[in-house]
Amino acid sequence: MQHQDDLLLRLPEVLARIPVSRATWYAGVKSGRYPKPVSLGPRCVAWKASDIQQLVSQGVSDALPVH
Template identity: 45%
Template sequence: MRLLKLKDVIFLTGLGRSTVYKYIAEGNFPKPVSLGERNVAWVESEINDWIFLKIKMRDEAKL
């Protein structure tokens, strides 16, 4: 299991920082794991699952 910092999540998803946190607040994005008082990271597999879901939704919309 690998943990990703925010900069890596932004790179993989193409989202901005504020959008990541907006989606989390809306329940539409994986929640980060607390690593300390001011340190969080995301589980890589959860981010990949979110990306694959977006691809699946795109492909299903074409049907």
Template identity: 50%
Template sequence: MHNTTLPETGFVRLSTVLKVFPVSKSTWWAGIKDGRFPKGVKLSDKITAWRVDDIRELIAQVDA
């Protein structure tokens, strides 16, 4: 994992998530489908983002 700084709270877009978890977009979406990665939140029809808390929890699981 890369050492990307996440905001304290809020949401991050996929481009930021992929800087933290260096996987392809298709791998990320497949991981969501099979439950390895958290589901995003639809902010609009074309915008999906992830809760920073969910990404931090995933980081903790991977580091454990």
């Protein structure tokens, strides 16, 4: 059984935890606001569950983009 920290989350799973749009998420990754993905293949990426959990535990307001 995998430990939760070792799990990888695909984008739909990430966006279910962080309520932002796909475009906002990728803009945040590019700017460094959100964690970088792990490459699983040429066109396939995922994020470490531990990184996403850390972002969620900081609070959703901190994770949302500033307007």
